[in-house]
Amino acid sequence: MAEYFVFEIAESLLGKLASNLYEQVSRAFDLYEDVQSFRDTLSIVKGVLLDAEEKKEMKHGLREWLRQIGNVCLDAEDVLDGFECQNLRKQVLKASGTTRMKVNHFFSSSNSLVFRFRMARKVKNVTRRLNKITADGNKFGLERIDVDNRLVQKREMTYSHVDASGVIGRESEREEIFKLLMQPHPNGDGYGDQSVCVIPIVGFGGLGKTTLAKLVLSDERMDGIFQLKMWVCISDDFDIRHILIKIINSASDPTISVVPQESMNNLDIEQLQGRLRHKLSCQKYLLVLDDVWNDNRAKWIELKDLIKVGAVGSKILVTTRSTSIASMMGTVPSYVLEGLSVENSLSLFLKWAFREGEEKEHPYLVDIGKEIVKKCRGVPLALKTSGSSLFSVFDSQRWEIMRDHELWNLKQQKDDILPSLKLSYDQMPSYLRHCFAFFSLYPKDFGFTSAEIANFWATLGLLRSPFGSQKIENIGKAYINELYSRSFLEDFEDFGTIYYFKLHDLVHDLSLYVAKEEFLMVNSNSRNIPEQVRHMSVVENDSLRHSLFPKSRGVRTIIFPVNGVGVGSESLLETWIKRYKYLRHLNLSNSSFATLPNSIAKLEHLRALILDKNFKIKRLPNSICRLQSLQKLSLRRCLGLETLPKRLGMLISLRKLFITTKQSVLSEDEFASLINLHTLIFEYCDNLKFLFRGAQTQLSSLEVLIIQSCGSLESLPLHILPKLEVLIVTRCVMLNLSLNSERPIQKLKMKYLHIEHCPRQHTLPEWIQAASNTLRTLSILSCHCLETLPEWLSTMTHLKMLHIVNCSQLLHLPSNMHCLRALEDLIIDGCPELGRKCEPRSGEYWSFIAPIKCVSIGETRKKKLLFQLHSRMGLNCT
CATH class of the missing domain: 3.40.50.300 (P-loop containing nucleotide triphosphate hydrolases)
Incomplete structure (x- = not known):
């Protein structure tokens, strides 16, 4: 049974309609009454959507009704986004438009008069369709439920990583395998x-x-x-x-x-x-x-x-x-392998349902839990997800609903979804269920980073702040924390500013189960793209044919998540641009076309364009700068790219920009116009000597700067980055971070600093002290000339993670290491003499570092994950 996520879509639409932007724009184009009419009808419909979703299993007609509502809402979202596109165009024209641009705009389909008539027709059309479907819904006797109670459930957002000591009931099994x-x-x-x-x-x-x-x-x-x-x-x-x-x-x-x-x-x-x-x-x-x-x-x-x-x-x-x-x-x-014993099953369930010792205060809930445990049949994944979904829930009725649900009666076959997983999924907030469905676009055992998946959700408008002003990046991490707290993620590693994780196979099966109407993973067995598909991924090179796309029109997402799988046909790309005019997210990684069509500018709703690892492309059309809705542009490892398009500063919505280019100089003015730029990455820019040399204008919104394999780079203008929180520098052989030739740095907001393979670095740069009140993670990798760690390192009072790997000349830790009281995670590897001094119990530094929660001396498991993670972030650590 597929999900339709209609409540979440409707709520998002109503949020847009309530904003000042839509009120001002609709009044400006004399569409205020039409938009208000649509808003009023949608408010009525939204009130019964939760009841409809609850009853759709029992009333077959409700499924079709919900599908129709969902289609109208998505079409309405496309119409409303048209207002945003027009508003952004006007901002660009006002700020930097030439006379020629303004004349072209007057004769284009986006000028005010043409736009007004076109949008009025569209708004009236979706309102008429919504009114008709609303009337059809009266026959189902739906009750009004305005608030998704799952939204207000307060949950603890983090759990410690479950290591060997946290696995319950498998000690004897481990010993038996050891004997074998x-x-x-x-x-x-x-x-x-x-x-x-x-x-x-x-x-x-x-x-x-x-x-x-x-x-x-x-x-x-x-x-x-x-x-x-x-x-x-x-x-x-x-x-x-x-x-x-x-x-x-x-x-x-x-x-x-x-x-x-x-x-x-x-x-x-x-x-x-x-x-x-x-x-x-x-x-x-x-x-x-x-x-x-x-x-x-x-x-x-x-x-x-x-x-x-x-x-x-x-x-x-x-x-x-x-x-x-x-x-x-x-x-x-x-x-x-057999299921856990009843005793171990109950222990595992209670571990995830309560804080330590809390179950003693709720004996009645424990009794209900015992009955739920029986239904889980000793399956650890079922026990964890069931317990997690009831964590911090002390309402006995909620526990009884889970215990008595009819889904437990499903017979477990090879490919069945465990009832406990579906029950736990059903108890998620609606916004989280919608985000979870996007995991179905990736193959099994795919390794995710929080930055990648959160950015994906953001470009599709799925992240909403409960407090109104929270950063998009923080909202994405909070969603991932919530999924982890419900035991839907595994192999979870926290690297400070970023998480790495995977999905259990059965959880991946669940994502396929709930997403099969609107989501499609295309492989060699695919015969066509159904009309209702909105999001698709391509995972095999030989699966792309023009015959796949005879009916589909509403696709919003196309991604190529598998390394080495991409599109090589420019004609197929032209077909997509012509057919899928409402695309939001277009990831063409690993592709091999030589020319990006000028027609890319027609995708006015596009929010993410990713062209990573296209080795043939040499230039991008300047028309790409007309994509005013674009939030992410990634050109990583486009090693043949000679120059960036002109007027890059017109991309006023851009938040993330990843660059590989043969240019030696970049215009400061273009980047200064990117007032929303949050993340900037330079990778394999072999000719680049200076980042904005002599720059005076501050990049006041930039928080993340990553520079990798820029072999000619000599200096960094940190003084123009007042909000920088993350700095990652690797394989910049000419760069000495200790030299700051521009201006002295008084204060930094930096939280994460990673320095790798910088052979000119003999000691840590003094300017790090300017981040003494904020720095939380410091990673130093393969700096073979690094000889000492300064005594002032102990002033980093908020430092939680210190990773030192392959710094062979480093002999000593600061004498006052014990002052780093916030330090929780220390890795020292590939530093022979220093590693010897840190050996447990025998090393001279052991007494200083023993109180640290997690210490790894010469261990490789987390080190490998660390390198894999940095590789995913654009750092080739091999």
């Missing part, structure tokens, strides 16, 4: 076919197979047995080449140079096997192949033949839901 790993190969530990033992863990979805495998892999005893530990998630795609690349990457130390994935994509199987042999030869390894769905024995034998190159005693641990797949792959009998 210690046993010799059943047919002898020779070479050839007998060189690798394969141990399958089998069980249905949500039981915790992956968690158990992680417990085993992270067990300290494994380090003394296996020289190399690797983790590869397989999921639905059993492509031999991709799996080999994943194994090679997993076997690589991320802090030393390896072949970039873009290059490995061009290698054939024989070349990849050569690289794999180099990595695994003479190494006794443990390889986890997580979540295998492939039942083709020939493919498995082909892969096994390629990876049996390690030392005697190497082992492969496989997790799968299928007993037949486990039997096909295993060289020993499968380990069948």
Whole structure:
């Protein structure tokens, strides 16, 4: 049963209609009465939408009624956004329009007279349609419910990361797997076919197979047995080449140079096997192949033949839901994972439903919880999501509703959604359910960052501040926190200003289940794009054909989320621009067209245009600067791009700008006109020597500056960035951050500072002291010339994370490290002498750092995640 998200769309529309902008614009174009009429009708409809959504399962006709309401609301949103586009055009004309621009505007379809007649017709049309559908809804006897009670539920936004000590009821299972790993190969530990033992863990979805495998892999005893530990998630795609690349990457130390994935994509199987042999030869390894769905024995034998190159005693641990797949792959009998015991199930449920010890104050709720626990059948994922959805809820009626819901009667089949997941989803606020559906556009096991997904939601207008003035970026992080608190996210890592996370396979299945009407992931099995699809992703290169698009017109989102998959046809791009005139988000990453059509300017509603890793494109049409609604423009790794388009400053809505260009000088004036610019990234700008040399005008809205692989850059104008909170600098070999040639810096608002591979850096720059009251995260990576950490580092009273990796010349910590009382996370790795001094119990610095909550000395798990994260942020840390 698909969701329609109509309540959220209607509420968003009413919020727009209540703003001063729409009142002023509608009066200016003599459309005030028409707009008010639509607003009044929509207010009436919104009142019964929640009741309709609750009853749609019982009344089939309500589903169609909701679908029609949703279509009208989306069309109305397109009409209202037309007002915003016109208003932005007028602002640009007023601020910087030449006489020629104003004459062209007079004769265009966007001048006031033409616009008025066109918009009046559209407003009347959607009002007429809405009135008709409203009348049809009277026959359903719907009750008025104006407020989604889920909106006011107060929740605790954070949980600590669940490590080995936080996993309940799997201690004996871990020991049994450990014993299996210690046993010799059943047919002898020779070479050839007998060189690798394969141990399958089998069980249905949500039981915790992956968690158990992680417990085993992270067990300290494994380090003394296996020289190399690797983790590869397989999921639905059993492509031999991709799996080999994943194994090679997993076997690589991320802090030393390896072949970039873009290059490995061009290698054939024989070349990849050569690289794999180099990595695994003479190494006794443990390889986890997580979540295998492939039942083709020939493919498995082909892969096994390629990876049996390690030392005697190497082992492969496989997790799968299928007993037949486990039997096909295993060289020993499968380990069948069972559900948790009743006692452990209750403990896990209570852990997520209450704060520690709080359950003793609510014995009646615990009794209801025991009955819910029985229905979860020992499945950890079901127990966590059920408990999380009731966290801080002390109304017994809410608990009873979950206990007695008919969804528990669903029979669990291989591809079924666990009833507890759907119940937990239904209890989300409507705005969160709408955002959650967008995860369906990504493949399983996709690694998300909070910045990427929050920006995606923002460009589609899905983020709303409960307080009116909250930053979009903070709202996005709050939404992700909320999803995490409800146990819908896993592998969650907090890196200060950004989160990294994944979705459990069953949670991903749930996103597909609730989003199947308006969302579509296009692959080689896709035959057409249904008319009702609004958001689509493309995940396979051979899936794009003109015949896919005969009917669809209302698509708002097109993305290419998989590395190496993009569009190469300029004619197909022209078709999309012509057909999908209401596109909001267009991500053409990994594409290979040489020319972006001038017609791109017709997409006046476009809010995000992403052209990352297009190596053929040399120039962008100047018409792109007529996209006044554009909030994000990304040109990352467009290595052939010679120059930025002229009049970039016309993009007055732009918040995020990512640049790769061959230019050596950039105009300060153009950037000063971008009054809403929040994030600015320069990447692989090899010729760029100065950022706004001699600049006087401040970029007063910029909060995030990332500079990567700009080999000629000599200085940074930090004095013109009064609101800068995040600075990331990596692989800028000519840059010495200690030199500030412009003006002295008195005060900074910086919260996150990352310095990597800057060979001219012998010590930390003095200006960091200007951020003593704000800095929370400091990362120093691969600064091989760094010799000392200054004593003033102890003045960073808010510093929570300090990461020092591959700084081989660094010998000492500041003597007053104990003054960093806010420090919670310390990583020291690749610093031989310093690492020795920080060794637990024996190191001379151990007494200073022992009180820190999380200390990693020479550990690689979080270090690898750190490098992967920075790579996703535009930092090639290999």
